[in-house]
Amino acid sequence: MKISKKEALRRRKRLLVCGITLFRKRGYASTSVEDITDSADIPKGSFYNYFKNKEEFAAQALLIYSDAAKKHVLSYLDRKDLPALERIINMYRQRIELEKKCIRTGIACLGNMIGQEVGGLNPEIRSAAENLWTVMKRPLTETLQELTFSSRSQSTSSELAEFLENSWRGTMLAARARHSTEPLKAFLKFIQFQLKPFLEEKGESI
Secondary structure, three states: OOOOHHHHHHHHHHHHHHHHHHHHHHOOOOOOHHHHHHHHOOOHHHHHHHOOOHHHHHHHHHHHHHHHHHHHHHHHHOOOOOOHHHHHHHHHHHHHHHHHHHHHHOOOOHHHHHHHHHOOOOHHHHHHHHHHHHHHHHHHHHHHOOEEEOOOOOOOHHHHHHHHHHHHHHHHHHHHHHOOOHHHHHHHHHHHHHOHHHEEEOOOOO
16 A cells, blocks of 8 residues: 655654664664564565665664764753853753763764774664764864863864764763773863863963
8 A cells, every 4th residue: 555755754754763772772683574563563565665674774864863862962052151161061061961861771872883883884873873973073173172272282173073073982881881981980080170271261360
């Protein structure tokens, strides 16, 4: 039976939402197409009406995840009424609280899960994963550009943004592997106390 365009879009979205949840819980390899269609309550054969294969599905899932991640980051970094460094710390503080919840509920960052498993093997997924890193790094770089680097720092805004995001992703992996919040606490302590001496607000010290 032919379905409407609206219904087709609804089913496609439902498949992606259910797939993202499963990937974050089980990982890419341990989640089958049938797992996704069962979770979405959609016939398995219908999956291929919307995606040519599981790899394309994963890439699309990453793009949707990237859009949500960007909105979350900008909700903190676009607060121009607050000093730049305070916005950055607030953003990571909230991400840490979300990660604590993820550890308790057994889910992980989609980018880490899929990127680690198949990002290096599939160009489409690798491109979608790279888009996620860019989406997260660009607004952070722009916010860091509002700060003046002290003479003790030899890094650019882009390099520091790259370091912070790479460190954050490593922190998430460590916290998940140890099932512990200690790596999260250490990361927050670093950005709160160790980062400040190397930066100052333009026109005034932090």
